[in-house]
Amino acid sequence: xxxxxxxxxxxxxxxxxxxxxxxxxxxxxxxxxxxxxxxxxxxxxxxxxxxxxxxxxxxxxxxxxxxxxxxxxxxxxxxxxxxxxxxxxxxxxxxxxxxxxxxxxxxxxxxxxxxxxxxxxxxxxxxxxxxxxxxxxxxxxxxxxxxxxxxxxxxxxxxxxxxxxxxxxxxxxxxxxxxxxxxxxxxxxxxxxxxxxxxxxxxxxxxxxxxxxxxxxxxxxxxxxxxxxxxxxxxxxxxxxxxxxxxxxxxxxxxxxxxxxxxxxxxxxxxxxxxxxxxxxxxxxxxxx
Numbered sequence: 236x237x238x239x240x241x242x243x244x245x246x247x248x249x250x251x252x253x254x255x256x257x258x259x260x261x262x263x264x265x266x267x268x269x270x271x272x273x274x275x276x277x278x279x280x281x282x283x284x285x286x287x288x289x290x291x292x293x294x295x296x297x298x299x300x301x302x303x304x305x306x307x308x309x310x311x312x313x314x315x316x317x318x319x320x321x322x323x324x325x326x327x328x329x330x331x332x333x334x335x336x337x338x339x340x341x342x343x344x345x346x347x348x349x350x351x352x353x354x355x356x357x358x359x360x361x362x363x364x365x366x367x368x369x370x371x372x373x374x375x376x377x378x379x380x381x382x383x384x385x386x387x388x389x390x391x392x393x394x395x396x397x398x399x400x401x402x403x404x405x406x407x408x409x410x411x412x413x414x415x416x417x418x419x420x421x422x423x424x425x426x427x428x429x430x431x432x433x434x435x436x437x438x439x440x441x442x443x444x445x446x447x448x449x450x451x452x453x454x455x456x457x458x459x460x461x462x463x464x465x466x467x468x469x470x471x472x473x474x475x476x477x478x479x480x481x482x483x484x485x486x487x488x489x490x491x492x493x494x495x496x497x498x499x500x501x502x503x504x505x506x507x508x509x510x511x512x513x514x515x516x517x518x519x520x521x522x523x524x
Contacts, residue, residue, distance in 0.1 A: 239409055239437035241485035244500055245474055246278040246311065246439060247271060248489040252293055253286030255491055264297035265304060270493065272307055274500060280412075280439070280487050281349065282313040282360055283341055288348055295350035305351050311410065311439075312349070313360035313390055314341035333363035335374035342383050356410045357384040362396045372403030379406050386410065390441075394430040401434070411436035415484060417454055417476050417518045418445035432482045440477050443486035449473050453517040461510055462502075470495075471502025476514055479505040 258264045271277075281291050291312065298305045315338070321327035332338075338359070345354060357378065359371075375387040388410030389397045401408050411431040413422055419442070422428040431438055449455060450469060458469035465472065474486045488499055506514075516522050 239435065240483045241278050241437055241439070242483075243276055243278050243485060244478075244504075245276070245443070245486040245488045246280045247276055247491075247496075248280045248441070248487040249290045249294060249491075250280075250282070250285045250489050252491060253289035258293060258491060261293075261296040261300040264293060265301040267491070267493075268297060268304055268308065269301075271496070272304075274496070276496070277308045278311065278355075278485070279308060280311045280313075281345070282316075283345060284316050284319045284360070287319075288344070291345055291348035295348050298350045309355040310349060310351055311356040311358065311412075312345045312354055313358040313412070314338060314345070315360040315363055331361045331363040331365075333359050333366040333371050335367075335370045338371065339374050339378065342378050346383060353382055353385055355385045356388050357386075358388045358390045358410060358412055359392070359400075360390050362389075362392045366400070368399045368403040372400055375400075376405045388412070388436065390439075394427055394434075397431075397436075398434070407435060409435070409437060410439060412439040412441055412487070414442050415440035415477065416443050416445045416449065417473055417514050418448050420515060420518065423480075428480070438480075438482055438484040439487055440484045441487045443477055443488065444470060444473055453520070454514060457514055457517045461506075461514075465503055467502035468498050470499050472506065472514075474499055475502050475504060475506050476511055479511050 252258055281294065315331050315333045317332045318327040318329050321329055342354065342357060378384045379387065386409035387406065388408050390412035397408060415422055449458065455469060458472050461472050462469050477484045477486050490496060512523065
């Protein structure tokens, strides 16, 4: 059986959706979604903490304004980060919660906000050190059986953490979102990327441009030169670097600007081996051993 992939150039990250004023207009956002679908981009990545639910709410308003869109796209959403960045003096403490009650409510809330019949991938956003794996596993299995989620997965988990959860589940975990880029290649060397591939997880890469750090220094010099050689752009080549890896990780691109998205699409699907290693060498400051 082939390993699962998202089979798109990249996934559209909705973390900044609520920060863009024009996206608060349902028809404008629906037009934006239509344009992305026309570009072959049909996966949208959400989380309950993005704008404290505002991102999912805005997206759902657009789907309610144009219901036919919901059948043409797929959504990922994440939950488990509670009281994210609480105000000083509020008495609240940021923590992680992967309890059955919390996740079950998060799934129901996301379905309502997003206005979809099913969440294609539901991920536990951060590992909860107090998680009862047996109870949480049953809750995720139940959500799959109820048709609320298509599959469960994890984000930012170590192999031992996701395997403890998987051992308590009937259905397989199918997606895994990690920080991965030319500048952050640690998962390629500590075995965790190989582990997620071996366990049949479709990999997703958040911060694929390393927060803009790839657009400066030695890596940018190589990207700039390669962009000229491939008639591409540095950003598009940075994403192609990720897609060249086994199991084709799906970069999660956080921009909603059409011109920026077009820039990310202006490149090859993958990179030749020597170009791939040249970028790795530029980031690490030395060649592979």
